Amino acid sequence: NAGVTQTPKFRVLKTGQSMTLLCAQDMNHEYMYWYRQDPGMGLRLIHYSVGEGTTAKGEVPDGYNVSRLKKQNFLLGLESAAPSQTSVYFCASGPLGYEQYFGPGTRLTVT
Amino acid sequence: DQQVKQNSPSLSVQEGRISILNCDYTNSMFDYFLWYKKYPAEGPTFLISISSIKDKNEVGRFTVFLNKSAKHLSLHIVPSQPGDSAVYFCAARGYSGGSNYKLTFGKGTLLTVNP
Numbered sequence: 465n466a467g468v469t470q471t472p473k474f475r476v477l478k479t480g481q482s483m484t485l486l487c488a489q490d491m492n493h494e495y496m497y498w499y500r501q502d503p504g505m506g507l508r509l510i511h512y513s514v515g516e517g518t519t520a521k522g523e524v525p526d527g528y529n530v531s532r533l534k535k536q537n538f539l540l541g542l543e544s545a546a547p548s549q550t551s552v553y554f555c556a557s558g559p560l561g562y563e564q565y566f567g568p569g570t571r572l573t574v575t
Numbered sequence: 576d577q578q579v580k581q582n583s584p585s586l587s588v589q590e591g592r593i594s595i596l597n598c599d600y601t602n603s604m605f606d607y608f609l610w611y612k613k614y615p616a617e618g619p620t621f622l623i624s625i626s627s628i629k630d631k632n633e634v635g636r637f638t639v640f641l642n643k644s645a646k647h648l649s650l651h652i653v654p655s656q657p658g659d660s661a662v663y664f665c666a667a668r669g670y671s672g673g674s675n676y677k678l679t680f681g682k683g684t685l686l687t688v689n690p
Contacts, residue, residue, distance in 0.1 A: 468618070495676070504584075506664065506682035507619070514674040522677065554618050562668070563609065564678060566618030 465490050468567035470555050476573045477545045485540040485570050487555030493565075495558045496538035497522075498530060500551040501569075507554065513538055545574045578602045579667050581681035588688050594652040596684050598665030601646065607668035609678065610639060610650045612661045619664060623650070655688045662686075 471486045487496065497512040499522075509522030513532040527549060529541045538557075542549060550573050558564040580599045588594045596610075606627045611619040625632040625639045625648070632639050638651045652659055665681040 494674075497677070499680075504682060507680040509677055509679075512677055514676075520675060523679075556618075560676070562607065562676075563621045563624060565621065566611075568618050569616075 470567040489557040493557035585685040605667035
Protein backbone atom coordinates (compact mmCIF):
# COMPACT_ATOMS: atom_id res chain seq x y z
CA ASN A 465 0.00 0.00 0.00
CA ALA A 466 1.22 3.50 -0.85
CA GLY A 467 -0.85 5.01 1.98
CA VAL A 468 -1.41 8.74 1.42
CA THR A 469 0.36 10.38 -1.50
CA GLN A 470 0.51 14.05 -2.43
CA THR A 471 1.29 15.70 -5.75
CA PRO A 472 3.37 17.82 -6.27
CA LYS A 473 6.04 17.78 -3.56
CA PHE A 474 7.22 21.33 -4.25
CA ARG A 475 5.77 24.27 -6.16
CA VAL A 476 6.55 27.94 -6.61
CA LEU A 477 3.72 30.20 -7.72
CA LYS A 478 3.48 33.87 -8.54
CA THR A 479 0.83 35.96 -6.80
CA GLY A 480 -2.50 35.54 -8.57
CA GLN A 481 -1.73 32.20 -10.18
CA SER A 482 -3.88 29.16 -9.52
CA MET A 483 -3.03 25.57 -8.79
CA THR A 484 -4.48 22.30 -7.55
CA LEU A 485 -2.89 19.98 -5.01
CA LEU A 486 -3.84 16.33 -5.35
CA CYS A 487 -4.15 13.88 -2.48
CA ALA A 488 -4.74 10.19 -3.00
CA GLN A 489 -5.23 7.38 -0.47
CA ASP A 490 -5.51 3.65 -1.00
CA MET A 491 -6.77 2.66 2.47
CA ASN A 492 -10.48 3.05 1.67
CA HIS A 493 -10.85 5.73 4.34
CA GLU A 494 -14.02 7.77 4.52
CA TYR A 495 -12.46 10.86 6.04
CA MET A 496 -9.92 13.08 4.28
CA TYR A 497 -8.37 16.36 5.43
CA TRP A 498 -6.20 19.22 4.24
CA TYR A 499 -3.96 21.02 6.73
CA ARG A 500 -1.38 23.72 6.52
CA GLN A 501 1.65 23.94 8.75
CA ASP A 502 3.34 27.25 9.42
CA PRO A 503 6.25 27.96 11.79
CA GLY A 504 5.01 28.23 15.37
CA MET A 505 1.41 27.56 14.35
CA GLY A 506 1.14 23.79 14.41
CA LEU A 507 -1.27 22.09 12.01
CA ARG A 508 -4.38 24.03 11.05
CA LEU A 509 -7.32 22.41 9.30
CA ILE A 510 -8.30 24.02 5.98
CA HIS A 511 -11.12 21.77 4.70
CA TYR A 512 -12.18 18.22 5.24
CA SER A 513 -14.50 15.58 3.83
CA VAL A 514 -16.46 12.87 5.60
CA GLY A 515 -17.22 10.95 2.43
CA GLU A 516 -17.32 11.01 -1.35
CA GLY A 517 -19.13 14.09 -2.62
CA THR A 518 -19.04 15.91 0.73
CA THR A 519 -16.80 18.73 1.96
CA ALA A 520 -16.75 21.00 5.00
CA LYS A 521 -14.82 24.04 6.16
CA GLY A 522 -12.11 23.79 8.76
CA GLU A 523 -10.34 26.44 10.77
CA VAL A 524 -8.69 28.41 7.92
CA PRO A 525 -10.75 27.84 4.72
CA ASP A 526 -10.52 31.29 3.11
CA GLY A 527 -8.74 31.34 -0.26
CA TYR A 528 -9.07 27.58 -0.77
CA ASN A 529 -11.59 25.28 -2.41
CA VAL A 530 -11.81 21.49 -2.31
CA SER A 531 -13.50 18.66 -4.11
CA ARG A 532 -13.98 14.96 -3.34
CA LEU A 533 -15.40 13.45 -6.52
CA LYS A 534 -13.91 10.03 -5.80
CA LYS A 535 -13.51 8.41 -2.40
CA GLN A 536 -9.78 7.98 -2.82
CA ASN A 537 -8.98 11.53 -3.98
CA PHE A 538 -9.21 14.91 -2.28
CA LEU A 539 -8.21 18.02 -4.25
CA LEU A 540 -7.21 21.36 -2.78
CA GLY A 541 -7.42 24.37 -5.07
CA LEU A 542 -5.98 27.85 -4.82
CA GLU A 543 -7.78 30.09 -7.29
CA SER A 544 -5.61 33.19 -6.84
CA ALA A 545 -2.51 32.51 -4.79
CA ALA A 546 -1.29 35.04 -2.22
CA PRO A 547 2.04 35.21 -0.36
CA SER A 548 0.14 34.42 2.87
CA GLN A 549 -0.53 30.97 1.40
CA THR A 550 3.16 30.11 1.44
CA SER A 551 3.18 27.04 3.66
CA VAL A 552 3.60 23.30 3.87
CA TYR A 553 0.37 21.51 3.04
CA PHE A 554 -0.47 18.10 4.43
CA CYS A 555 -3.24 15.80 3.39
CA ALA A 556 -4.51 13.12 5.75
CA SER A 557 -7.07 10.34 5.69
CA GLY A 558 -8.64 8.24 8.39
CA PRO A 559 -11.47 5.92 9.36
CA LEU A 560 -14.49 7.42 11.10
CA GLY A 561 -12.70 10.37 12.67
CA TYR A 562 -10.08 8.47 14.64
CA GLU A 563 -6.38 8.20 13.76
CA GLN A 564 -5.34 10.17 10.73
CA TYR A 565 -2.64 9.07 8.33
CA PHE A 566 -0.66 11.86 6.74
CA GLY A 567 0.97 12.29 3.38
CA PRO A 568 4.54 13.58 2.97
CA GLY A 569 3.50 17.18 2.38
CA THR A 570 3.66 19.78 -0.39
CA ARG A 571 5.92 22.78 0.10
CA LEU A 572 4.33 25.79 -1.63
CA THR A 573 5.98 29.16 -2.06
CA VAL A 574 4.03 32.12 -3.41
CA THR A 575 6.15 35.06 -4.54
CA ASP B 576 -8.71 30.84 21.00
CA GLN B 577 -6.32 27.94 21.27
CA GLN B 578 -8.21 24.87 22.45
CA VAL B 579 -5.18 22.57 22.58
CA LYS B 580 -2.02 23.97 24.09
CA GLN B 581 1.50 22.63 24.27
CA ASN B 582 3.23 25.19 26.42
CA SER B 583 6.76 23.90 25.99
CA PRO B 584 8.12 24.61 22.50
CA SER B 585 11.14 22.41 23.17
CA LEU B 586 12.48 19.77 25.55
CA SER B 587 15.96 18.29 25.84
CA VAL B 588 16.59 14.92 27.54
CA GLN B 589 19.51 12.55 27.99
CA GLU B 590 19.37 9.16 26.29
CA GLY B 591 17.95 6.53 28.61
CA ARG B 592 16.03 9.02 30.75
CA ILE B 593 12.29 9.71 30.74
CA SER B 594 10.80 12.30 28.39
CA ILE B 595 7.53 13.90 29.50
CA LEU B 596 5.59 15.99 27.02
CA ASN B 597 2.57 17.90 28.23
CA CYS B 598 -0.65 19.10 26.65
CA ASP B 599 -3.61 21.06 28.02
CA TYR B 600 -7.03 21.51 26.48
CA THR B 601 -10.00 23.73 27.16
CA ASN B 602 -12.93 21.99 25.42
CA SER B 603 -14.54 19.46 27.74
CA MET B 604 -16.38 17.94 24.75
CA PHE B 605 -13.20 16.46 23.28
CA ASP B 606 -13.61 12.69 23.45
CA TYR B 607 -10.41 11.26 22.04
CA PHE B 608 -6.81 12.36 22.28
CA LEU B 609 -3.84 11.49 20.10
CA TRP B 610 -0.11 12.08 19.88
CA TYR B 611 1.70 12.42 16.59
CA LYS B 612 5.41 12.47 15.89
CA LYS B 613 6.95 14.44 13.04
CA TYR B 614 10.41 14.30 11.56
CA PRO B 615 11.66 17.16 9.34
CA ALA B 616 10.43 17.04 5.74
CA GLU B 617 7.99 14.23 6.52
CA GLY B 618 4.30 14.05 7.37
CA PRO B 619 3.22 13.47 10.98
CA THR B 620 2.84 9.84 12.02
CA PHE B 621 0.37 8.55 14.56
CA LEU B 622 1.98 7.43 17.81
CA ILE B 623 -0.58 6.66 20.50
CA SER B 624 -4.11 7.61 21.50
CA ILE B 625 -6.46 7.51 24.46
CA SER B 626 -10.20 7.65 24.82
CA SER B 627 -11.69 10.13 27.25
CA ILE B 628 -13.14 7.25 29.27
CA LYS B 629 -9.66 6.00 30.15
CA ASP B 630 -6.83 7.53 32.14
CA LYS B 631 -3.85 5.63 30.79
CA ASN B 632 -2.75 3.83 27.65
CA GLU B 633 0.62 2.15 27.19
CA VAL B 634 2.24 0.96 23.96
CA GLY B 635 5.82 -0.19 24.25
CA ARG B 636 7.99 2.67 25.52
CA PHE B 637 5.14 5.19 25.14
CA THR B 638 2.46 5.90 27.75
CA VAL B 639 -0.22 8.55 27.58
CA PHE B 640 -1.93 9.76 30.75
CA LEU B 641 -5.20 11.67 30.77
CA ASN B 642 -6.44 13.79 33.67
CA LYS B 643 -9.92 14.90 32.66
CA SER B 644 -10.57 17.01 35.73
CA ALA B 645 -7.44 19.05 34.99
CA LYS B 646 -7.98 18.88 31.20
CA HIS B 647 -4.41 17.70 30.88
CA LEU B 648 -2.63 14.89 29.12
CA SER B 649 0.97 13.86 28.99
CA LEU B 650 3.13 11.55 26.92
CA HIS B 651 5.88 9.61 28.68
CA ILE B 652 8.71 8.03 26.73
CA VAL B 653 10.83 5.56 28.70
CA PRO B 654 13.65 5.07 28.00
CA SER B 655 14.27 7.92 25.58
CA GLN B 656 16.37 7.17 22.50
CA PRO B 657 18.11 9.52 20.04
CA GLY B 658 15.71 8.34 17.32
CA ASP B 659 12.85 9.81 19.37
CA SER B 660 14.14 13.30 18.54
CA ALA B 661 11.26 14.91 16.61
CA VAL B 662 8.38 17.34 16.96
CA TYR B 663 5.47 15.87 18.94
CA PHE B 664 1.94 17.11 18.36
CA CYS B 665 -0.92 16.62 20.74
CA ALA B 666 -4.37 16.43 19.11
CA ALA B 667 -7.93 16.23 20.38
CA ARG B 668 -11.03 14.99 18.57
CA GLY B 669 -14.14 17.09 18.56
CA TYR B 670 -17.59 16.33 17.19
CA SER B 671 -19.62 18.95 15.35
CA GLY B 672 -22.76 17.09 14.31
CA GLY B 673 -23.63 14.43 11.75
CA SER B 674 -20.46 12.60 10.76
CA ASN B 675 -18.30 15.64 11.36
CA TYR B 676 -15.34 14.63 13.48
CA LYS B 677 -12.15 16.66 13.30
CA LEU B 678 -8.90 16.96 15.17
CA THR B 679 -7.53 20.11 16.78
CA PHE B 680 -3.76 20.14 17.06
CA GLY B 681 -1.40 21.83 19.47
CA LYS B 682 1.58 23.77 18.15
CA GLY B 683 4.03 20.99 18.90
CA THR B 684 7.01 20.35 21.16
CA LEU B 685 10.47 19.70 19.75
CA LEU B 686 12.06 16.83 21.66
CA THR B 687 15.82 16.42 21.48
CA VAL B 688 17.33 13.28 22.97
CA ASN B 689 21.05 13.66 23.51
CA PRO B 690 23.34 10.59 23.30
